[in-house]
Amino acid sequence: xxxxxSDDEHFRYVLRxxxxxxxxxxxxxxxxxxxxxxxxxxxxxxxxxxxLGQARSLLTHAGELEGAGRTEDDLAMFRTEREFENLxxxxxxxxxxxxxxxxxxxxxxxxxxxxxxxxSSADPTLAGIARxxxxxxxxxxxxxxxxxxxxxxxxxxxxxxxxxxxxxxxxLTAEMFxxxxxxxxxxxxxxxxxxxxLHLEWSQAVEDVIDEATLEIPTEPASQTGGRSGRxxxxxxxxxxxxxxxxxxxxxxxx
Amino acid sequence: MxxxxxxxxxxxxxxxxxxxxxxxxEGVVDPxxxxxxxxxxxxxxxxxxxxxxxxxxxxxxxxGCPAMETIRSDIGQALADAGFEEVTVRTVLDEAWxxxxxxxxxxxxxxxxxxxxxxxxxxxxPVRCPQCAADHVRVVSEFGSxxxxxxxxxxxxxxxxxxxxxL
Numbered sequence: 143x144x145x146x147x148s149d150d151e152h153f154r155y156v157l158r159x160x161x162x163x164x165x166x167x168x169x170x171x172x173x174x175x176x177x178x179x180x181x182x183x184x185x186x187x188x189x190x191x192x193x194l195g196q197a198r199s200l201l202t203h204a205g206e207l208e209g210a211g212r213t214e215d216d217l218a219m220f221r222t223e224r225e226f227e228n229l230x231x232x233x234x235x236x237x238x239x240x241x242x243x244x245x246x247x248x249x250x251x252x253x254x255x256x257x258x259x260x261x262s263s264a265d266p267t268l269a270g271i272a273r274x275x276x277x278x279x280x281x282x283x284x285x286x287x288x289x290x291x292x293x294x295x296x297x298x299x300x301x302x303x304x305x306x307x308x309x310x311x312x313x314l315t316a317e318m319f320x321x322x323x324x325x326x327x328x329x330x331x332x333x334x335x336x337x338x339x340l341h342l343e344w345s346q347a348v349e350d351v352i353d354e355a356t357l358e359i360p361t362e363p364a365s366q367t368g369g370r371s372g373r374x375x376x377x378x379x380x381x382x383x384x385x386x387x388x389x390x391x392x393x394x395x396x397x
Numbered sequence: 398m399x400x401x402x403x404x405x406x407x408x409x410x411x412x413x414x415x416x417x418x419x420x421x422x423e424g425v426v427d428p429x430x431x432x433x434x435x436x437x438x439x440x441x442x443x444x445x446x447x448x449x450x451x452x453x454x455x456x457x458x459x460x461g462c463p464a465m466e467t468i469r470s471d472i473g474q475a476l477a478d479a480g481f482e483e484v485t486v487r488t489v490l491d492e493a494w495x496x497x498x499x500x501x502x503x504x505x506x507x508x509x510x511x512x513x514x515x516x517x518x519x520x521x522x523p524v525r526c527p528q529c530a531a532d533h534v535r536v537v538s539e540f541g542s543x544x545x546x547x548x549x550x551x552x553x554x555x556x557x558x559x560x561x562x563x564l
Contacts, residue, residue, distance in 0.1 A: 181548065185540035192544065195461025199490060270491030274460055277493060277564050285539055 151327040153207045154227065155334050156268060157217070158324070158370055159256075160200030161228035164218055165378070166249065167193035168385050169236055178239050185285060189246070192278045199271045219389035223372075223379045230369040231314040233378040237307065240293050240300065244307030247286035251347050252318045253279045255340040264332035287351050294355025305357050312360035317367040318344070324370075413480040415446045421479035422453070428467045429543050432506040435468060439498025442489060450483040451476060456494045458564070459544040496564050512546065513560040524560050526551035536560075 170190025177183025201214035231249060236242045257279055260272035293304040319341040321329075328334025352359050368374065388395060422441060427433045435441045435455065443454040453472055457465050469486045476484045496515040499507075504514040508527050513534075516522040523532040531553035539562070541548040546559040 181538035181540075184542070184548075185538055188540040188544050191461035191463070192459055193461070195457070195459060199460060266491065270489075270493070271460075274457075274490050274493040277495075278460060281539055281562070 149207065149209075151324045152265070152331075152333060153204055154324050155328045156200055156204040156207060156265075158227035160197050160204055160217070161226045162232050162249075162253075163193040163197035163200065165226065165228045165381065166232040166245075167191070167197055168381055169232065169234075169242075169245075172236055173242065182239070186242070189282050189285065192275075192282065196271065196275045196278070199274075200268075203267050203271065215389070219386050220393075223374060223382050225372060226374065226378060226382065227370050227372060228374075228378075229314070229317050230366060230375050231311060231317065233369070233374060233381055234311060234314070235377055237310075238303055240303035241307035241310065243286055243289040243293065244304065244311050246282065247290050247351070248308075248311055248315055248348065250279060250283040250286050251344055252315075252340065254283050254347075255343050256335065259335035259340065263334070268333065290351055290357075291355045294352070294357040301357070304355065308352070308357065309360045309362065313362050313364050313366050316364035317369055320367050320370070322370055411480070415444060415451075417479050418444050418446070418451055418453075418476060418481065421475045421481075422472065425468065425471045425475050428464050428471070430507070430510070430512065432510045433499075433503050435472070437500045437503030437506065439496075439500065439503075440468070440494060449481075450485065451481045453484065453486045454489045455486060456489050456492075458494050462544055464543075494564070496561065499561075507561055511558060513549070513558060515561045515563040518563055521563075524549065526554060526556065527558050528556045529554040 167190045170186050170193065173186040173190075174183065177186055197218070198214050201217045205212045205214060205217055229249075231245060234241075234245055236245075254276070257272045257276035261269055261276060263269040263272065290304060293300040295301070296304075319337045321337045325334055325337055329336045349359055419436075422444065423434055423436060425435050427435065427438055430438075438458070440455050440458060441453070442456050443452070445452045453476070455465075455468065455472070465488070469488075472486050473484055495518060497518050499515065507514040511527050513524050513527050516524075524534050525532050526534055529551060531551055533552040534549050535552055537548040537550050537557065539547050541559050545562060545564070547562050548557065549560045550557045
């Protein structure tokens, strides 16, 4: 029985990181044809595509770990909102371009540390995915960082919007560094990383960029959690509905 | 008259070898950059024959590269044409692809095609315009027409061009 329990934790650990990527990929997809300029439209689509690719690898791996025959499609399309364990941050609506940049920046900085740590995971498949994703995350991070600085140290209007984006999302960042029994079990087995161990480096990196952008570090305490246990903001249900409706209406449809 | 030994030689000859597989795979190109074979691109990692079954390992350039599906089916087709009946194409993620695996020939062909090739990760040579060879160039966007390319413009001849990003 103990074996089954720890395998479930392994499954959930891989799944929650898959969900982060799947959900943010869906959000980036919403930008297609709505970007502020052609190059950004393409950039956001490409970043979304990277996250989608990472999600697919992780979902496939999660399905194998679960051993119940579920494929990446089954896991993406036939779970309910409460079964998603992504961070509350990634499901937040795109808002204006500055809000999307803020969300990407906070998340990309987190993923840089996460993928680096998971590159030496005792789970060789997870380590392989992490090493690949880490290279991609460097490009995402560079992109979002440049925009934070450009908008923050830009016009009065761009600065106001960039600050507003950071202020609104800041309370959701605590969740990235909060651990639960799944994380703890994975740390014990050398498969996962202790989320709190990523916090210091993240804070320094984020604060350096905020300084350079002449912005203010948000003052509202970061406290909100729940995504990792399936308790989401009201936004995820709508996202999942749009993502899944075709497969829910016509299960197994391929084209 | 066909002797038994002729028939045997014929049979042996018709059994495709692993070298035949490599030759057939020389004809498989990246659908988005058709001047690069998958060998030149460095995504063809291994080819092994187990009896009559051929295993081909490939690795994606980027996790979400949409060309992978086409490449997989092109590999299957090329190997079927070369006489292989059982082919398994596996996607391996470890070790992660790097642009360092693009061959010398691949780099030359990219340049001739108008795409600035990536420098080696260990060096950081300046990007040169593939049209006029000037190194006075500017990044327009880190994310170009495909995941693996950035969009740049030459400040000397003013031509926009793609740069194969260093990864």
